[in-house]
Amino acid sequence: MNYFPIFANLAGRPVLVVGGGSVAARKISLLLDAGAQVRVVANQLNAELSALAAENKILWLAEEFRAEHIRTVFLIIAASSDQALNRRVFQLAESCQKPVNVVDDRDYCSFIFPSIINRNPIQIAVSSSGSAPVLARLLREKLEALLPHSLGDMAEISGRWRDAVKAKLKIRYRTPPFLGKAVQRPFCRPR
Secondary structure (H helix, E strand, O other): OOOOOOOOOOOOOEEEEEOOOHHHHHHHHHHHHOOOEEEEEOOOOOHHHHHHHHOOOEEEEOOOOOOHHHHOOOEEEEOOOOHHHHHHHHHHHHHOOOOEEEOOOHHHEOOOOOEEEEEOOEEEEEOOOOOOHHHHHHHHHHHHHHOOOOHHHHHHHHHHHHHHHHHHHOOOOOOOHHHHHHHHHHHHOOO
16 A cells, blocks of 8 residues: 555645646645635636635735745645746655645655545545556546435435434444445435
8 A cells, every 4th residue: 555545634724735726726626625724825826716815715825935834734735837846845844744745746745635536424535546547537437426426415314313323222333234224225226
């Protein structure tokens, strides 16, 4: 296993993105969905990011990247078109032991972004450890086609009843077989 799969709670945490173009915008969209407080260091922003800055959804630092930008953030993403800058960001982040991703340059990443299926609160991540991203995306698309769109709703309902069912049945460690069957039924119906 090249990378350890982990889901990080970014809600309310400061995240730094270096770069203001379309690549940065794609990563920022995911970060905002996860509730991160996104800080963007870039001299210029594309139209999409400019709109987010105008709506105060991201904090735009219209300046050159400096080492101080790394100090107070949880993780860092380098997504500029300047390869030397991206690698400098990586080196500084590594020296501070901060998780860092240089987009599309896996040799300069302490973490990578998987291909994601989001049926909130159910999330499925598919990764090829960066070696075959197209294959990972195709696999994600195949899996996504198999999953009902109501999967998130089913998880929400299950979550609401979980503690009550456990208390009533005095379940501690194992899920009774009938509960597993009840959850499987929606997968057996044609869509």
